[in-house]
Amino acid sequence: MNDSHVATPTPQTPAELEAMLARALGRAPAAPTEVGPVDVPAPAPVPAEAQRCGFIAIVGKPNVGKSTLLNALVGHKISITSRKAQTTRHRITGIRTEGATQFVFVDTPGFQTRHGNALNRALNKTVLGAVTDVDLILFVVEAGRFDLADAKVLALLPTGVPVILVANKLDRVQRRVEIAPWLRSMQERHPFAEFFPMSAKQPRDVQRLLALCERYVPQQPWLYEPDDLTDRSERFLAGELVREKLFRLTGDELPYTSTVVVDRFEHEGGLRRIAATIVVERDSHKGMVIGQGGERLKRIGTEARQELERLWGGKVFLELWVKVRSGWSDDEARVRAYGYE
Numbered sequence: 001m002n003d004s005h006v007a008t009p010t011p012q013t014p015a016e017l018e019a020m021l022a023r024a025l026g027r028a029p030a031a032p033t034e035v036g037p038v039d040v041p042a043p044a045p046v047p048a049e050a051q052r053c054g055f056i057a058i059v060g061k062p063n064v065g066k067s068t069l070l071n072a073l074v075g076h077k078i079s080i081t082s083r084k085a086q087t088t089r090h091r092i093t094g095i096r097t098e099g100a101t102q103f104v105f106v107d108t109p110g111f112q113t114r115h116g117n118a119l120n121r122a123l124n125k126t127v128l129g130a131v132t133d134v135d136l137i138l139f140v141v142e143a144g145r146f147d148l149a150d151a152k153v154l155a156l157l158p159t160g161v162p163v164i165l166v167a168n169k170l171d172r173v174q175r176r177v178e179i180a181p182w183l184r185s186m187q188e189r190h191p192f193a194e195f196f197p198m199s200a201k202q203p204r205d206v207q208r209l210l211a212l213c214e215r216y217v218p219q220q221p222w223l224y225e226p227d228d229l230t231d232r233s234e235r236f237l238a239g240e241l242v243r244e245k246l247f248r249l250t251g252d253e254l255p256y257t258s259t260v261v262v263d264r265f266e267h268e269g270g271l272r273r274i275a276a277t278i279v280v281e282r283d284s285h286k287g288m289v290i291g292q293g294g295e296r297l298k299r300i301g302t303e304a305r306q307e308l309e310r311l312w313g314g315k316v317f318l319e320l321w322v323k324v325r326s327g328w329s330d331d332e333a334r335v336r337a338y339g340y341e
């Protein structure tokens with residue numbers, strides 16, 4: 001490993017902890033703004049022996065902002081987000097190559113502790129699989145908060161991998177003076193390598209976090225092409241974007257146990273022809289998805305299609321169906337059939 005990139009060791013003494021706090025709190029918070037795509041200039045060729053490449057897992061309980069952070073770190077929307085907890089259901093890899101460094105971010109579903117159904121068991125397995133064998137873990141919590149669900153995720157983290165405490169949604173914290181004692185109390189829970197209070201919606205914070213992550217990336221050849229953004233297929237992204245619109249446009253009415261299955265994905269010249277089914281558990285849910293006179297389903301389809309067209313820069317024909325499959329989320333075989341590992 002290159003000496004100039006050796007990571008800061010986990011603080012051991014009170015003085016080191018105070019220095020870490022000072023570094024964390026010295027970063028001036030600013031008002032949040034939406035993060036748009038980042039224009040990354042085409043990187044100059046980097047010889048393999050100078051390349052650095054590392055895996056960074058993003059973990060935390062549902063709804064703390066992991067996917068928002070992944071998208072901001074990559075500079076493109078790779079993982080879907082919504083106000084609804086449990087939006088992310090798969091291990092999603094987001095790749096960013098800058099200069100000699102390739103960051104491979106791994107977003108995970110929020111670790112589920114409440115319901116023990118087959119879907120949640122599959123989601124939890126995905127989280128555990130993602131945190132072993134990484135170079136760095138970003139443990140995301142909401143700044144100033146820590147509850148049992150956070151504690152359960154923290155307890156799963158392997159020893160021997162540096163963990164940065166990302167205290168997200170700092171823009172929502174009214175009393176900033178309470179952050180220092182809270183961070184101090186967090187260090188008693190785990191020997192964090194660094195504290196990082198931030199807002200995933202604030203580009204300056206994201207840029208600083210990226211610079212901090214870079215210190216933990218080892219020297220080794222890149223695993224992906226420099227312009228790769230994800231290892232997920234177009235078919236997968238199509239299903240995910242439909243699910244995002246479904247969750248966003250139905251709000252809290254629709255239980256999280258609804259999913260989207262892509263039945264067909266075909267290229268016809270520059271056109272992508274996609275057929276997908278929204279799977280719900282009850283007839284009443286079907287009504288919610290379809291809406292009055294089919295209005296809601298139409299909107300879900302239009303918004304997903306427009307976003308996919310922007311993403312791929314080409315025409316998309318998207319056909320959506322709604323199907324009732326009661327009890328699918330507690331049926332191991334169906335959970336697997338619908339693509340959950």
Ligand SMILES: Nc1nc2c(ncn2[C@@H]2O[C@H](COP(=O)(O)OP(=O)(O)OP(=O)(O)O)[C@@H](O)[C@H]2O)c(=O)[nH]1
Nearest residue numbers: 063064065066067068081085086087088110199200
């Ligand atoms: N105010 C504020 N809201 C944020 C911030 N980061 C994320 N959010 C919002 O928090 C909600 C949840 O964000 P997600 O990125 O979907 O959270 P997640 O942790 O991936 O959620 P799961 O998929 O349930 O695991 C969304 O409404 C985001 O817009 C932030 O820094 N500040």
